[in-house]
Amino acid sequence: MKVSIQGNKGSYHDVAAHECFAGVDIDELERDTFKEVFADVSEGRAEAGVIAIENSIAGSILENYDLLLKNDLHIRGEHYLRISHQLMALPGTTIDEITEVRSHPMAIKQCQNFLDRYPDWRIVEAPDTAGSAALIRRRMMDGTAAIASRRAAELYELDIIAENIETNEQNYTRFLVISKNDIYSPDADKTSIVFKAADKPGSLAAVLTVFADLGINLSKIESRPVVGRSFRYYFYTDFDAGLHEARTQKALREIDQHTSWLQILGSYRHGKLFE
Secondary structure, three states: OEEEEEOOOOOHHHHHHHHHOOOOOOEEEEEOOHHHHHHHHHOOOOOEEEEEEEEOOOEEOHHHHHHHHHOOOEEEEEEEEEOOOEEEEOOOOOHHHOOEEEEOHHHHHHOHHHHOOOOOOEEEEOOOHHHHHHHHHHHOOOOEEEEEOHHHHHHOOOEEEEOOOOOOOOOEEEEEEEEOOOOOOOOOOEEEEEEEEOOOOOHHHHHHHHHHHOOOOEEEEEEEEOOOOOOOEEEEEEEOOOOOOHHHHHHHHHHHHHEEEEEEEEEEOOOOOOO
16 A cells, blocks of 8 residues: 655654554655645545644644645545654664764754753754755764664664754654545544634634533644735634544534534544553
């Protein structure tokens, strides 16, 4: 099964993909950008894509909300991954020999308290965590360390010289599985939609009231601007009910009168969040 990911083997997208498709023989397409991942799935080069959509510390990845709207793809599942950063370098390297650290900007930010202990280190931002580890191995870069996953250290045969260096232990990333297939499982218990509220007072409040009256919990709402319409917004919404449930169908019928446009992005099983 071909699965497109952003990043190299050993990246957190790679880890998430293997956990999402546990027991399945997957062939990963490693891409530099999320736009390429969406294109792979849209154009049939991959059967599925795995994309990060939000992080418990850094917040939403707004680019991917926009790409969900621009591409006619569907959310088939979600997965929560505990992000645990490791500092790694060539075998035999000690932490006292490090002069430079490379990683993705978000990983660097999430390890800032640890990095502040070493003010003399040169910090280099890179496109990918695992790509930084791969570069160190490929170029045999003495004195340079990468911040990446344990899987990256194993794949590129690097030593972990400092473990679990993230500032906040409650660091999770939510990933979505996207595909062209819009056939949703009957045991789905979570649904994602995007809509534009009708251009009249109280429309958004009316939509939210419909969900409240039907006892449907809204777990996420994110606004994104409508390009070409000043101060008009799309509202991306996740709620805790499957598309096949009667209350969901009733909610969608009732909010129709309060929206000018609505699209179902997906209906799937809740991902498990391990605290």
